[in-house]
Amino acid sequence: MTRLADALDHLEQGRWVEAHAIVQDDDSVPGCWAHGIVHILEGDLANAGYWYRRAGRTLPTAPVPADELKALRTWTEQHQR
Secondary structure, rough: HHHHHHHHHHHHOOOOHHHHHHHHHOOHEEEHHHHHHHHHHHHHHHHEEEEEEEOOOOOOOOOOOOHHHHHHHHHHHOOOO
């Protein structure tokens, strides 16, 4: 299992601290997106916006962490081919 997959599993369980420890050094698009989701869960939307921009994404006005995580999982599945 990849480090990103581990981070996504942590996020699904609401363990954003553990996920943050993994993604904070991951500058890839999905890593930055996951980092943004960490900050959504943390309640730091300004920082989430920074990481979303680094991922080339727009932070939703009222982000729903579960929806964002689902979209990220779908994205990673489509880009692993």
